[in-house]
Amino acid sequence: MKVKKEFMLREIAGNLVVVPVGQAAIEFNGIINLNEIGAFLWTQMINDTNLDLLVDSLLSTYETSFEIARKDVSEFIKKLEDANLLD
């Protein structure tokens, strides 16, 4: 699983936004703002990955429990799926 290459992460004025490029710009209707954790997970999902690897990455970078990390990552993946941002 990975994020679609038609969506790029950019930082503007301290805000982390995901912008559609190419054909996606015509089809996508919305604004995607990410917080720091979301942006971190997004960058981890540029290449193919899975839930367990993402949880491991999160735990090695941020101080949190396994349960919270798994919950946050699962929710994040669900949101990306619902918005059709995953390949």
Added chain:
Amino acid sequence: MLDTMTSILYGVIHSKIENNHLVDYKTVYPLFKFHSLEPFLEYARRLKLLNLTEIEKNQLNKMHKTAIYKTAIQEEEFIQIKKALSKDFVPFLSLKGPLIRKLYPSPEMRTMADLDIIVQKKDLKKVKNIMMSLGYVVKQQGGNHDIYYKKPFMNVEIHRNMIDKSYELSKYYKNIWTKAILKDNFSTEHILSDEDTYLFIIAHSAKHYGAGGTGIRSVCDIYFYLKAFKNLDDNYIRNELSNLHLTKYEHHLKSLALGWFEHEPLQEEDIIVGEYMLHSGVYGVQRNAVVSSIALESEVRSLRYRKWKFLLKRAFPSYQNMKSLFPSLTYLPFLLPLFYFYRIIKALLLGKVVSQTYELKKIKEVDVKSHQKIKEITGRK
């Protein structure tokens, strides 16, 4: 209002509060919008310079987030366009917006209605294919530029010339590719020297100033540019400004930039120009354009005569101007009467005839003289 606006801009630029007097958001927002400087208000809010309700705070936050998103999309689209043009070996020059934006304290503070890129006339067909392959649709073709559009709000203008041929300033920019420098060995992007870029910022602003006027954002552009590029070749700039007949104009804009944003003293003429810009908005206003046109006519004739002459010129522009509006006239000049007719009907249907006639009626001799004085101060016609 000018003092209020420049005081807020000064505060944001220097991250300091000049006085404890809170400015009413409802009062200043329309002015900042008129000058396309709304994002500055979010920073003014953070500095506690504004008096606003919770609803207004949320509105401002939403506006700012939209400006951020728009900036992000424009930046990303610009990267994609540059890559595509370079891949097809199309030399191009991007005009001021993307560069100047980077010089502002934060990029989204510098709004851009569209992206302007210059290419050589021989590459226009190729560029059309490139833009369409990137998902753009053609909105307009011919004249000084082709316009491409992609949802949700990307407007890209592909120019043949730096400045439209109908403007006097275009003569200076006839051979711009002799001044353009290849940016690097990895793309076909060209740039102008720092000095030529500065000159173009001035010239482009002067072009609008001479028509409907130009606003505070032009002064902001100059301020941030001079702040970023402190070692410009002054002799070269002075010489070229003289060639462009923009010496006085540049002097006043620079004075305003330093006066408003560095609190250097302003002369009376600077203040007059500043007030004119305050009432002009970012791209000028119709009233100024009308007065400007009338002011060009000889004062020997009555105001009534000059107004009628203006109306006739508007209804029947020169063939040269009509070609800019309707490029097919270049090959089919006999269609000129038809295009005049089409244009008049369109103006009638869009209400432009009514609105311009209304503006025309309101103009008095004192307005024309006042306008002439403003133009004389800056050496502009």
